[in-house]
Amino acid sequence: xxxxxxxxxxxxxxxxxxxxxxxxxxxxGVTDHAQAELTDIVFVxxxxxxxxxxxxxxxMVLESVKTVADVYAPANGSIVEANAxxxxxxxxxxxxxxxxxxxxxxxxxxxxxxxxxxTAEAYRAEIAGGxx
Numbered sequence: 001x002x003x004x005x006x007x008x009x010x011x012x013x014x015x016x017x018x019x020x021x022x023x024x025x026x027x028x029g030v031t032d033h034a035q036a037e038l039t040d041i042v043f044v045x046x047x048x049x050x051x052x053x054x055x056x057x058x059x060m061v062l063e064s065v066k067t068v069a070d071v072y073a074p075a076n077g078s079i080v081e082a083n084a085x086x087x088x089x090x091x092x093x094x095x096x097x098x099x100x101x102x103x104x105x106x107x108x109x110x111x112x113x114x115x116x117x118x119t120a121e122a123y124r125a126e127i128a129g130g131x132x
Contacts, residue, residue: 005032006124007098011074011117014126015056018098019074021112028074029102030062030093033127038064041093046082047104053077060103062093074117076109 006012010020016034020027035041043063053059053073060071060082082104086092092101118126 004036004124004127005098006120006127008120010098010120011112011114012120012123012126013072013074013117015072017072017074019112019117021108024108024111025080025105026075026077026108026112027102027105028071029097030071031123031127032097034069035094035097035101038062038069039066039094040064041090044083044086044090044093044103046084046086047079049079049081051079053079053106062090071103073106075106075112077106078109079104080107081105 010018012018012031016031018029018031041062041064045061047060053076055074055076056072058070059073062069062071083102085100086103095101
């Protein structure tokens with residue numbers, strides 16, 4: 001079994017989203033582990049620009065050949081941009097979850113607190129141990 005990719009340049013949630021913060025904006029996607037568990041993504045229900053987000057609330061849905069999965073907001077804020085390329089190419093979530101397969105960008109309501117997230121090292125331990 002190949003090792004799941006977990007880049008060090010972002011934070012992670014226990015619900016398998018990754019967050020990369022740049023000032024007051026965060027780019028959000030699902031982890032390599034999550035996309036592998038979902039298998040082939042066939043549809044992405046992107047959130048609309050301006051949508052208000054509440055931390056840990058469902059923000060959007062990914063549909064795979066296997067299941068439908070919620071994607072949760074990693075913080076309070078609002079959608080500034082969704083990855084429109086996924087409308088025609090949802091498979092990018094599987095092929096490049098940390099790059100072209102990003103899901104949305106959000107304006108953070110407050111400064112992100114790193115203590116609220118898992119580091120790459122902690123996320124690796126989380127998925128290796130298979131427990132929350």
